[in-house]
Structure formats: C-alpha cells, structure tokens
Amino acid sequence: MGKKLLLLIAALMVIFSLAACGSKSQQDVVKDLNSKLDDLSGYKVNAKMTLKMGTDSQVYNVEIWHKDPTFYRVNLKNAQKDQSQMILRNEQGVFVLTPALNKSFRFQSDWPQNSSQAYLYESLIKDIVTDKEAKFTATKDYYIFETKTRYQNNSMLPFQEIKLNRGDLSPAVVKVMDPDRKTLVTVEFSKVQFNASFNKDDFDMKKNMTRAQLGLPAMAKAQDQSFTVKYPTLELKDSKLIQEKEVKIDNGKRVVLTYDGKKSFTLIQERVIVKEATAPTYVEGDLVDLGATIGAVTDHSISWTKDGVDYMLASKNLTKDEMVGIAKSVQGEIGK
Numbered sequence: 001m002g003k004k005l006l007l008l009i010a011a012l013m014v015i016f017s018l019a020a021c022g023s024k025s026q027q028d029v030v031k032d033l034n035s036k037l038d039d040l041s042g043y044k045v046n047a048k049m050t051l052k053m054g055t056d057s058q059v060y061n062v063e064i065w066h067k068d069p070t071f072y073r074v075n076l077k078n079a080q081k082d083q084s085q086m087i088l089r090n091e092q093g094v095f096v097l098t099p100a101l102n103k104s105f106r107f108q109s110d111w112p113q114n115s116s117q118a119y120l121y122e123s124l125i126k127d128i129v130t131d132k133e134a135k136f137t138a139t140k141d142y143y144i145f146e147t148k149t150r151y152q153n154n155s156m157l158p159f160q161e162i163k164l165n166r167g168d169l170s171p172a173v174v175k176v177m178d179p180d181r182k183t184l185v186t187v188e189f190s191k192v193q194f195n196a197s198f199n200k201d202d203f204d205m206k207k208n209m210t211r212a213q214l215g216l217p218a219m220a221k222a223q224d225q226s227f228t229v230k231y232p233t234l235e236l237k238d239s240k241l242i243q244e245k246e247v248k249i250d251n252g253k254r255v256v257l258t259y260d261g262k263k264s265f266t267l268i269q270e271r272v273i274v275k276e277a278t279a280p281t282y283v284e285g286d287l288v289d290l291g292a293t294i295g296a297v298t299d300h301s302i303s304w305t306k307d308g309v310d311y312m313l314a315s316k317n318l319t320k321d322e323m324v325g326i327a328k329s330v331q332g333e334i335g336k
Contacts, residue, residue, distance in 0.1 A: 026136035029143050029169075033125045036169055040122070042067040044196040045171070047119050049076070050186045051291045054233060058292055062119050062187070065196070071203045072112065074119065075212075078292075083307065084212060085294060087111070087287075090203040094287060095280055096294045097205070098305055099212035101272045104205065106280040107296065111287045116149040116160070118174045118187045124162050126150075141166055149176065156325055157184060170194070185291065205280065227271050227309050229255050234329035238262035263322065265315035267330070272310050290328050302327050 024032070047062040059080065065073040070089060077084040086097040094107040117123040128134055131147040138144070145162045159177040164170065170192040176185035201207045231241070236259065243258040254270040285298040295304030302323045303312040311330060313323055 044193045046191040048188045052184045104280040105283045107287045109287045232326045232329045268312045
C-alpha cells in the first residue's frame with residue numbers, strides 16, 4: 001500500500017510539474033509579445049467595434065492593414081448605414097477619407113504613435129508593456145491584461161481589458177472602460193493574418209478613394225440639404241444653451257448653437273456639399289478618434305463630419321479633453 005501511495009504521489013508531482021512548465025508568467029508573455037512585434041512585418045485584421053452611447057449602441061465593421069514600419073489603412077464602416085471612413089498613413093502623411101462625400105483631409109500627425117488605438121495590435125502591445133501596474137490573468141484559451149490607456153485627450157476612457165489568444169498571441173477582444181469600469185467600446189477581432197503581403201498601391205490615397213467610391217449610392221443622397229440638429233447629450237454643469245440660430249447659406253442652412261456660462265462654446269452644424277474630387281485639404285490640428293468618426297482638434301476648436309453633416313465646436317475656455325468629450329456626446333436630439 002505504501003509503495004502504491006509513493007508511486008501515486010510521484011505521478012502527481014510529474015503532472016503538476018508539467019502543468020507548471022506549461023503556464024507562463026506575465027513577464028514571459030510580455031517578453032513573447034515584444035519578440036513577436038520585432039518579427040512582425042505587417043498584418044491584416046478584421047474586427048467588429050461596438051460603441052455604447054447612452055442607451056444606444058453603434059456597430060462598425062473595421063478592416064485594419066498595417067505594413068511595417070509606418071503604413072496604415074483603417075477602414076471603418078457603419079454596419080447599419082452605407083457609410084464609411086478611412087484613415088491612411090503613407091509616405092505623404094496621414095489622411096482621413098470620407099468616400100461618400102468625396103472629402104479627404106491631410107494631417108501632419110504622428111498618428112498612431114501618440115495614443116492608444118483599440119484596433120491596432122502594436123498599440124495594444126505598447127499599452128501592455130508601458131503599464132508597469134498592468135493586471136494579468138491566464139485562462140485555458142486566453143492571456144488577459146487590464147491596463148491603463150494612453151489616450152491624450154480623454155480621461156473618460158482610462159482603462160482597458162486586452163484579451164489575447166494563447167496560441168499565437170493574436171488579439172481576441174478589447175474592452176475600453178470608463179472610470180467606473182463600464183465598457184463603452186468593444187472590439188472583437190477575427191481573421192488575423194500576421195506577416196501579410198501587400199500590393200504596391202494598397203496605401204495610395206487616390207487609389208483607395210476611387211475603390212471606395214465604386215458603386216456607392218450614398219453620394220447622391222448626400223445632396224439632400226435637410227438635416228436634424230443635434231445637441232450634446234453630456235451633462236453640462238457649467239454651460240447652458242442660450243441661443244439657437246439658423247442662417248441661410250447658398251447650399252441650405254447653417255445652425256449655430258451658443259452655450260454660455262463658466263464653460264462657454266459655440267457649436268456649428270451644416271450639411272456637407274458633395275463636390276468634384278479635389279486635392280486633400282490640409283487640416284490644422286491633431287487627429288482625434290471620436291469613436292463614431294475621426295476629428296481634428298486644436299487648442300480652441302474641434303471639427304468633424306458625421307452622417308453627411310459638418311460640425312465645428314469652438315471655445316476659448318474649454319480644454320481639449322472637454323471639447324473631445326462634448327463632441328463625442330453630440331449624438332441625439334436631446335440635451336437642450
């Protein structure tokens with residue numbers, strides 16, 4: 001009996017030893033991620049991004065291409081509407097394309113190096129490596145990190161959970177959370193192709209605009225000059241809407257909302273006019289991710305286009321962080 005017990009204990013020790021060898025520590029996984037990043041020549045990834053906005057959610061299909069070291073192509077398409085926006089980075093700079101409106105903007109920007117990007121693999125690895133207080137757990141299928149984000153102008157989304165597949169360390173799910181750890185952005189990845197190959201013109205601005213416009217029905221619809229005025233749904237303790245003015249312009253109307261108080265600002269809205277293709281417009285300011293669209297932020301203004309409407313918020317006493325927060329909340333017909 002004693003001999004059998006000793007054999008059983010020995011067998012269990014071997015099993016536990018093998019199990020221990022198979023589980024990696026946080027430091028091991030971080031080291032593997034750094035190695036993978038060093039060897040990565042590029043990738044193609046598909047993802048579904050869900051944005052929680054109050055009681056509503058918006059879903060976007062995202063196609064991400066990255067060619068090492070600095071070429072990017074991120075195509076965001078609204079799953080419910082036939083609308084898309086594309087971010088391109090090539091040797092000429094950073095471009096934001098809105099094919100349905102024939103609009104293209106060029107930024108002098110170091111995007112995406114300057115902040116977190118929930119749908120870019122190397123950005124997620126940088127978030128993991130940078131946060132020395134990151135929390136780590138391992139399950140049968142995943143390595144899970146909870147880290148701080150590196151958003152420059154957004155204290156509204158300070159935390160994120162990054163779930164990686166154990167097999168190849170590819171991204172599985174990313175959840176970006178508010179200060180109360182409520183998930184506001186979810187990115188679910190699929191079809192991850194590491195070390196992908198690319199054609200010569202895959203990151204060319206004109207070629208991508210032309211391809212995106214082929215068979216696009218939204219261009220004709222965008223000529224309709226009616227639009228619904230939208231208001232910030234964020235609770236504004238230091239601002240109050242004191243005037244709403246409609247101004248007739250050559251191509252329809254412009255609506256000017258004036259907010260006064262300790263934090264005063266002006267919000268201007270007007271329908272975009274679809275014009276013949278022209279060279280990209282150079283945009284002053286930094287590229288900023290507003291969730292549902294891409295904007296340009298300066299010290300005293302932020303501008304963006306959404307659903308065929310141009311928005312511009314200007315203020316002398318709002319911070320960039322506050323302007324971004326208000327812009328993200330301009331979603332509905334409430335909040336007056």
